[in-house]
Amino acid sequence: MFCISVKQFLLWKKKQLSKGGDNQSLVFLIECIGGISKGDLNFLSLNPENKLYLKKNLDHLESIWHDHLLNSSPIQYLCGITFWRDLKLKVTNKVLIPRPETELIVDIVFNIFGKKSNKFLFAELGTGSGAISIALALAYPLSHGVATDIDQNALEVAIRNYRNSSKQSNLKFFCGNWWSPLESFKGKLDLAISNPPYIPSDTYEKLPKEVKNFEPKIALLGGEDGLKHIKEIIQKAPLFLKEKGWLILENHFDQSEKVKQLLIKNQFTSIEIVKDLSGIGRFTIGRYK
Incomplete structure (x- = not known):
């Protein structure tokens, strides 16, 4: 697990969106690879001084996001999964x-x-x-x-x-x-x-x-x-x-x-x-x- 402050994470997230892409895709990436659920993301800004624990570091997440933006690679393929109804499915x-x-x-x-x-x-x-x-x-x-x-x-x-x-x-x-x-x-x-x-x-x-x-x-x-x-x-x-x-x-x-x-x-x-x-x-x- 990788520990960072919520404030640092939110600044990173804002920076990634400034490069392009949409919030929904970035949230998907953070949830699938970073291990932070969409629900938890919505409430992070309430406590910016808190600590956040990620499954992968920000550099790793950023490299995937870069591939998504540069090549238009579907975020689901890059993450290797997708969500459909109540299923979590592997996709290639x-x-x-x-x-x-x-x-x-x-x-x-x-x-x-x-x-x-x-x-x-x-x-x-x-x-x-x-x-x-x-x-x-x-x-x-x-x-x-x-x-x-x-x-x-x-x-x-x-x-x-x-x-x-x-x-x-x-x-x-x-x-x-x-x-x-x-x-x-x-x-x-x-x-x-x-x-x-x-x-x-x-x-x-x-x-x-x-x-x-x-x-x-x-x-x-x-x-x-x-x-x-x-x-x-x-x-x-x-x-x-x-x-x-x-x-x-x-x-x-x-x-x-x-x-x-x-x-x-x-x-x-x-x-x-x-x-x-x-x-x-x-x-x-x-x-x-």
């Missing part, structure tokens, strides 16, 4: 950093299946860090889930996150493209979920460099119109879902109506476009027959 550049808006997928599942007492079988296609599947496995301890990813490196991150987050054994992981590892689950799933790559090619080229230069292209690029992977998932979903089974998809802000039509074409009913907290049609859900 092999997985997409899970976004806050994606947290609503879990709430959509709550609306459909209720709370813990329900027992069902779910699959997540393209799990990345494992965030969605782990949250559901924890929320529904009587249920069982399977999660797939085409990248074994991403899958290893997800498996480690599950082991760090839970002592349960109700979630299994399979390597492969979309439905391909799940042949033994045909006709058995109550629920399938995916946050697939859905960024159109021309939009991908215009993404901020902190996304385009660091996050895995395979987890972002959805073909020319952004719907390449969504089409495949929807077309094959009826083979794996039970009758009355649900499919939940995250999509680009302007794709919901097209996704809705694809669901109708593939015999889905009870179709609904669910808006995120910004009022954007971020999710499209449907029930098979």
